[in-house]
Amino acid sequence: MTSQRKSVVVVGGGVFGLAFITQMIRALAEKPLTISDGSGAIVNLAVDITLIEQRDAAVFLPIVLRMCVEDHNEDYIKPYDRLFANYPSTAGVGAVVKASVVSIDEASNVVVLDTGARVAYDVLILATGATWQDPSSPPTDKSDIYTYYDHLRARIIASTNVAVLGAGSVGLELAGEIKSKFGASKNVTLVHRDALPLSSRFPHKFRTKCSAIMQELGVDGRYNTSGRDNGDGTVTLTQNGKDTIVHADVVFNCFASRPSAPYAPDAWKDDAGALKVLDTFQVDTSSPSVFSLGDVNNVNELKLASNARPAVSTVALPNVLAVLKGETPSRYYIPPAQDGMGMVLGKRHATGIAWLPLWGAVVLPSMFVLRKKGEDMHALTIARMLGY
Incomplete structure (x- = not known):
C-alpha cells in the first residue's frame, strides 16, 4: 500500500489543544486514515502532528488559584515531553515546538514563528486561549x-x-x-x-x-x-x-479575559478580538483547513474546560479528519x-x-x-x- 503524509499543526497547548491532540492520537492509533488515490487504490495517510506552544510546561488555570496558597508546582506543572509517547510511528510523527506564532501565511498554508521558522500545515488548529492577568499569567519556562x-x-x-x-x-x-x-x-x-x-x-x-x-x-x-x-x-x-x-x-x-489571537489577520476576528468560527469550528476564512477551539473563538458559550472533550470528540476531530481526507466537514456544534x-x-x-x-x-x-x-x-x- 502506498502512503501520503499530511501535517496537522496545533497552536496552543492548553485544555482544548491537548484535548484535540490526545483524542487524535487515540483515533489514529486505533484506525489509521486511508484515502483512495482516484484509481481505486487505497493510500495510507500518515498524519504528522506538531504542537506549537510558547511554554515548555502546561499550566492548567483552574488549579493555579490553589497554587497561590499551597505549593503544588511539582504536582501539576508538567512538561510536554511525553505528549506523543503513545503515537505509533505508523500513524505519523509527533513533535512539540516551543515558540509563539507571530503571523499566518494563509496563501502558503504556513505559520511564522517568533524564531523566524516557518511551519507548513495541511490543517491548522488555533487554540491559543485567552489573556489573563495575575495570578493566571505565568511565564514561559x-x-x-x-x-x-x-x-x-x-x-x-x-x-x-x-x-x-x-x-x-x-x-x-x-x-x-x-x-x-x-x-x-x-x-x-x-x-x-x-x-x-x-x-x-x-x-x-x-x-x-x-x-x-x-x-x-x-x-x-x-x-x-x-x-x-x-x-x-x-x-x-x-x-x-x-x-x-x-x-x-x-x-x-x-x-x-480577552481572546488571545494577535497573530491572526484582522479579517478573521470579531470586534472583541475573538476568531470568528462556523458551526464546524472552521475559522470563517477563505480556507477550509483552519479551525479554532476554546476561549480564542467566538462561540457563544461559557468558556469551560469541561466543554473541551465533547467539542473535540463530536465535532472538531471528525471534521478535521474529513478535511484531511479531502471531504466536506459534516459535524456541527450546538452550544449548551x-x-x-x-x-x-x-x-x-x-x-x-x-x-x-x-x-x-x-x-x-x-x-x-x-x-x-x-x-x-x-x-x-x-x-x-x-x-x-
Missing part, C-alpha cells in the same frame, strides 16, 4: 513558572490585606482559596461592579449562593462597586460616585442551551449550577462539587493527558 507561583504565594503569606477586583469565577475561587487557607489572618476584599457575584447570565439563586459563601468565609464583599489599583498599596473603591481608599498589600485584577458549572471556593466550600429536565436550574450542594473536583480541579486529568 518551567522553572520561571515555579518561581512565579512561589512569589505570589509568598506575597499572600506576608500580607494582611488582599484585594480581589472582579467577582467572576476566578475572583470568587481565588478569594475562597485565600480565606479557606488563612482564615481570619487575611482580610480579603472582593470588589464587583454588579449587585451580586458573577454575571447576569447566571440564575439569581446561584449568584446569591456564591455571595452567601463569601460572607460565610469572612470575605468583605463590596458589590455595586468598581475598584482601581493605585499601585501604591491602596485601592480606590467607587460606589455611587463616592470614592473610598482602602489599603491592600496584594491586589489581584480578576477581570474578564444553558450554562452549567461547578466552583471550588477553597477546600471546604463549593457550589455549582446545573440544568435538569423538569427541575430547571438547580444549585448544586457543596459536598457534591467538592467530591467531583475539589481535590485537584481535574488538574491530574491534564497531567494524564500529558503522559504523567
